[in-house]
Amino acid sequence: MPKLKYLIFLGCVIPYRISSYEISARKVLDKLGIELIEMPEFNCCGFPLDPINHDMMLALAARNLCLAEQQNLDIVTLCNGCFGVLNHVNKELKEDEKIRKKVNGYLKGIGMKFRGTITVKHLIHVLAEDVGLKKLKDSVQKPLTPLRVAQHTGCHVVRPAKHAGFDDPENPAVLKSLIRVTGAECLNYMDETECCGAPIISVNDKIPLQMAREKLDHIRAVGAQALITICPFCHMMYDLNQPRIERTFNEKFGIPILHYPQLLGLAMGFCPEELALEQLRVDASKILTEVIAQK
Amino acid sequence: MLKVSDIDPKFKYEVSKVPGAENVLLCFQCGTCTADCPIARFNDFYRPRKLIRMVQLGLKNMLLSNEVIWLCSTCFTCIDHCPQDVGIADTVRVLRNLTAKEGKMPVVYRELASNILKTGYSYIIPELRRKKREKAGLPSLPKTNIESLAKLFDITGLSKILKRVGT
Numbered sequence: 175m176p177k178l179k180y181l182i183f184l185g186c187v188i189p190y191r192i193s194s195y196e197i198s199a200r201k202v203l204d205k206l207g208i209e210l211i212e213m214p215e216f217n218c219c220g221f222p223l224d225p226i227n228h229d230m231m232l233a234l235a236a237r238n239l240c241l242a243e244q245q246n247l248d249i250v251t252l253c254n255g256c257f258g259v260l261n262h263v264n265k266e267l268k269e270d271e272k273i274r275k276k277v278n279g280y281l282k283g284i285g286m287k288f289r290g291t292i293t294v295k296h297l298i299h300v301l302a303e304d305v306g307l308k309k310l311k312d313s314v315q316k317p318l319t320p321l322r323v324a325q326h327t328g329c330h331v332v333r334p335a336k337h338a339g340f341d342d343p344e345n346p347a348v349l350k351s352l353i354r355v356t357g358a359e360c361l362n363y364m365d366e367t368e369c370c371g372a373p374i375i376s377v378n379d380k381i382p383l384q385m386a387r388e389k390l391d392h393i394r395a396v397g398a399q400a401l402i403t404i405c406p407f408c409h410m411m412y413d414l415n416q417p418r419i420e421r422t423f424n425e426k427f428g429i430p431i432l433h434y435p436q437l438l439g440l441a442m443g444f445c446p447e448e449l450a451l452e453q454l455r456v457d458a459s460k461i462l463t464e465v466i467a468q469k
Numbered sequence: 470m471l472k473v474s475d476i477d478p479k480f481k482y483e484v485s486k487v488p489g490a491e492n493v494l495l496c497f498q499c500g501t502c503t504a505d506c507p508i509a510r511f512n513d514f515y516r517p518r519k520l521i522r523m524v525q526l527g528l529k530n531m532l533l534s535n536e537v538i539w540l541c542s543t544c545f546t547c548i549d550h551c552p553q554d555v556g557i558a559d560t561v562r563v564l565r566n567l568t569a570k571e572g573k574m575p576v577v578y579r580e581l582a583s584n585i586l587k588t589g590y591s592y593i594i595p596e597l598r599r600k601k602r603e604k605a606g607l608p609s610l611p612k613t614n615i616e617s618l619a620k621l622f623d624i625t626g627l628s629k630i631l632k633r634v635g636t
């Protein structure tokens with residue numbers, strides 16, 4: 175198999191405040207023999223400006239896509255928001271001549287042109303499809319057998335189905351199988367597909383905090399020791415905001431929220447420091463002791 | 470009470486011509502979108518079904534001055550579940566875009582736009598963070614081409630909109 179190589183699209187939230195996701199993802203991808211090329215001169219994916227100007231979102235996304243076309247490499251993102259926008263715009267520009275013409279008109283002003291030669295992937299597409307579950311399983315050195323976790327796939331990696339074209343948005347299974355590869359048990363819980371609420375937190379914080387509280391409540395009800403996420407926004411809602419949720423609703427959760435590559439990395443034999451587990455807001459040492467104790 | 474003069478009979482055509490909202494006239498008010506909307510569960514005023522009905526009725530001014538349109542979290546459940554293939558979340562986006570065009574938007578969007586225009590990123594990433602990256606062995610963050618972005622802000626008309634808002 176030829177060496178897998180991608181342009182990594184970091185987006186904004188990860189470098190701004192969720193480095194632990196990037197650190198752990200780079201560690202596991204490197205160990206799996208995947209080469210990541212830094213994306214030169216990229217800009218925000220465009221998602222945050224869609225509410226105020228759809229065309230600006232299209233232009234920002236298209237500029238990123240053109241940069242990747244110049245490198246002739248597929249994009250891998252770690253963020254559901256970036257994936258949703260870049261993948262959707264890439265498909266729309268490939269398929270819809272009218273929109274492509276309009277956007278190429280914008281791009282002309284900056285000396286670029288969309289050609290439609292690359293594909294946009296999320297980290298979990300790369301792991302589940304390009305690397306494959308079998309190779310992932312082979313890379314596991316310390317199965318996390320006693321661990322019982324829950325997953326939160328999030329929205330934009332599976333919805334809207336007609337654009338995402340991946341997994342079953344009503345019953346997402348890919349992240350579950352990726353979790354099972356590590357040896358950990360993945361528990362079912364109520365309302366698994368519910369949104370984290372993060373996109374509107376700066377407009378109205380009451381609603382997302384209630385949504386996130388409910389999610390943590392449902393996870394606790396089935397006895398999950400941790401929640402596994404694949405998006406920096408979702409992670410922020412459940413990890414960074416967990417103390418705030420606890421204060422607001424006068425309720426203690428203490429549920430560690432791990433990025434999927436942190437879980438995979440532990441199973442691959444990396445130590446917690448290499449995976450930046452100490453950077454999580456909610457202390458994960460309790461589950462780590464359990465994982466380490468079983469060896 | 471609603472007056473006939475509150476109605477703009479052409480509004481539904483204005484909306485349905487925008488990509489994403491083409492099927493807004495096909496909504497038969499089944500209410501699946503509201504039933505499955507996570508925001509509607511936690512808020513007494515955000516009702517996607519009602520917003521679509523208001524578009525069909527032509528209640529333009531009521532919609533564009535209504536703060537609830539900014540509450541959609543874009544989970545896209547409504548789009549996946551709609552039996553009539555109405556792009557509900559996309560239609561809400563169209564309403565937001567039209568409101569923004571009039572110079573009205575929640576303050577956070579002004580900030581995000583201004584950050585992107587200044588740095589290419591939607592947040593201003595502090596120098597300390599950049600140094601921390603180096604310490605952690607992460608590659609340094611690329612600088613974007615600010616001139617290109619400024620041009621795109623102008624070409625798409627966003628610069629003009631932001632001036633109207635007064636950044």
